[in-house]
Amino acid sequence: MIVPVLLLQFILDLGVGMILARIISRVHDVTHLLPFALRALMYASAIFFSYERFITHPLLLNIMQANPMFIIIDIARDCLLYGVTPSLHSWTVLTAWSLSALIIGTVYFWKGEESYVRD
Numbered sequence: 001m002i003v004p005v006l007l008l009q010f011i012l013d014l015g016v017g018m019i020l021a022r023i024i025s026r027v028h029d030v031t032h033l034l035p036f037a038l039r040a041l042m043y044a045s046a047i048f049f050s051y052e053r054f055i056t057h058p059l060l061l062n063i064m065q066a067n068p069m070f071i072i073i074d075i076a077r078d079c080l081l082y083g084v085t086p087s088l089h090s091w092t093v094l095t096a097w098s099l100s101a102l103i104i105g106t107v108y109f110w111k112g113e114e115s116y117v118r119d
Contacts, residue, residue, distance in 0.1 A: 001079040001086070008098045009072050015101025018109035025116060045069035068097040 024030050044067050051070070054061040064070055071094045075086040 002076060004091075005072060005075045005079070005086075005094070008094050011098040012068055012072075012094075012101050015098070015103070015105030018105035019101070022109050022112045025112070041067065041069055045073055047073055066093075068094060068101075071097070 020030070020034070044064055046064060047069075051061065051064055051074075054064060071090055075090050075094065078084050078086040078090075
Protein backbone atom coordinates (compact mmCIF):
# COMPACT_ATOMS: atom_id res chain seq x y z
CA MET A 1 0.00 0.00 0.00
CA ILE A 2 2.99 2.33 0.34
CA VAL A 3 3.84 2.27 -3.38
CA PRO A 4 0.56 3.89 -4.50
CA VAL A 5 0.90 6.67 -1.92
CA LEU A 6 4.46 7.36 -3.09
CA LEU A 7 3.23 7.43 -6.70
CA LEU A 8 0.49 9.91 -5.79
CA GLN A 9 3.03 12.02 -3.91
CA PHE A 10 5.29 12.00 -6.98
CA ILE A 11 2.39 13.16 -9.17
CA LEU A 12 1.53 15.91 -6.67
CA ASP A 13 5.17 17.04 -6.46
CA LEU A 14 5.48 17.05 -10.26
CA GLY A 15 2.42 19.28 -10.64
CA VAL A 16 3.53 21.69 -7.92
CA GLY A 17 7.04 21.67 -9.38
CA MET A 18 5.74 22.73 -12.80
CA ILE A 19 3.73 25.55 -11.25
CA LEU A 20 6.72 26.75 -9.25
CA ALA A 21 9.04 26.45 -12.26
CA ARG A 22 6.98 28.93 -14.22
CA ILE A 23 6.59 31.30 -11.27
CA ILE A 24 10.31 31.18 -10.44
CA SER A 25 11.26 31.81 -14.07
CA ARG A 26 9.46 35.15 -13.79
CA VAL A 27 9.99 36.08 -10.13
CA HIS A 28 13.32 34.68 -8.94
CA ASP A 29 12.81 35.93 -5.38
CA VAL A 30 10.22 33.21 -4.84
CA THR A 31 13.13 30.81 -4.34
CA HIS A 32 13.90 32.63 -1.09
CA LEU A 33 10.33 32.14 0.14
CA LEU A 34 10.19 28.40 -0.60
CA PRO A 35 11.99 27.23 2.58
CA PHE A 36 9.53 29.17 4.72
CA ALA A 37 6.51 27.86 2.80
CA LEU A 38 7.78 24.28 2.99
CA ARG A 39 8.45 24.61 6.71
CA ALA A 40 4.91 25.95 7.29
CA LEU A 41 3.49 23.08 5.22
CA MET A 42 5.52 20.60 7.26
CA TYR A 43 4.35 22.05 10.59
CA ALA A 44 0.74 21.98 9.36
CA SER A 45 1.02 18.30 8.41
CA ALA A 46 1.12 16.95 12.00
CA ILE A 47 4.53 15.38 11.54
CA PHE A 48 5.78 16.54 14.94
CA PHE A 49 2.57 16.15 16.92
CA SER A 50 -0.69 14.27 16.90
CA TYR A 51 -3.57 15.88 15.05
CA GLU A 52 -5.89 14.68 17.82
CA ARG A 53 -4.89 17.68 19.93
CA PHE A 54 -7.02 19.78 17.54
CA ILE A 55 -10.23 17.78 17.90
CA THR A 56 -11.68 20.55 20.06
CA HIS A 57 -10.83 23.09 17.31
CA PRO A 58 -12.80 21.85 14.29
CA LEU A 59 -11.71 24.67 11.96
CA LEU A 60 -8.00 24.01 12.53
CA LEU A 61 -8.58 20.28 12.27
CA ASN A 62 -10.36 20.66 8.92
CA ILE A 63 -7.60 22.89 7.56
CA MET A 64 -4.98 20.40 8.69
CA GLN A 65 -6.85 17.44 7.21
CA ALA A 66 -7.14 19.25 3.85
CA ASN A 67 -3.34 19.57 3.66
CA PRO A 68 -2.12 17.03 1.07
CA MET A 69 1.07 16.40 3.04
CA PHE A 70 -1.03 15.49 6.09
CA ILE A 71 -2.96 12.99 3.97
CA ILE A 72 0.25 11.42 2.62
CA ILE A 73 1.71 11.10 6.11
CA ASP A 74 -1.59 9.78 7.52
CA ILE A 75 -1.84 7.09 4.83
CA ALA A 76 1.81 6.11 5.33
CA ARG A 77 1.32 5.90 9.10
CA ASP A 78 -1.76 3.74 8.68
CA CYS A 79 0.13 1.35 6.39
CA LEU A 80 3.51 1.19 8.10
CA LEU A 81 2.88 1.85 11.78
CA TYR A 82 -0.64 0.67 12.48
CA GLY A 83 -1.03 -2.04 9.83
CA VAL A 84 -4.50 -0.89 8.80
CA THR A 85 -5.89 -0.10 5.40
CA PRO A 86 -6.28 3.67 4.94
CA SER A 87 -9.79 4.97 4.40
CA LEU A 88 -11.22 5.38 0.91
CA HIS A 89 -11.80 9.05 1.74
CA SER A 90 -8.05 9.60 2.26
CA TRP A 91 -7.21 7.92 -1.03
CA THR A 92 -9.87 9.90 -2.88
CA VAL A 93 -8.77 13.26 -1.49
CA LEU A 94 -5.09 12.54 -2.17
CA THR A 95 -5.87 11.40 -5.71
CA ALA A 96 -7.91 14.57 -6.29
CA TRP A 97 -5.06 16.75 -4.98
CA SER A 98 -2.48 14.91 -7.07
CA LEU A 99 -4.40 14.89 -10.34
CA SER A 100 -5.50 18.51 -9.89
CA ALA A 101 -1.93 19.63 -9.27
CA LEU A 102 -0.68 17.66 -12.27
CA ILE A 103 -3.35 19.00 -14.64
CA ILE A 104 -3.09 22.60 -13.45
CA GLY A 105 0.71 22.42 -13.39
CA THR A 106 0.93 20.95 -16.88
CA VAL A 107 -1.43 23.51 -18.40
CA TYR A 108 0.16 26.42 -16.54
CA PHE A 109 3.70 25.34 -17.47
CA TRP A 110 2.68 24.70 -21.08
CA LYS A 111 0.99 28.11 -21.44
CA GLY A 112 4.25 29.88 -20.51
CA GLU A 113 6.38 27.74 -22.80
CA GLU A 114 7.34 30.59 -25.13
CA SER A 115 8.73 32.72 -22.30
CA TYR A 116 11.29 30.16 -21.07
CA VAL A 117 13.80 30.74 -23.88
CA ARG A 118 16.28 33.52 -23.19
CA ASP A 119 18.64 35.17 -25.66
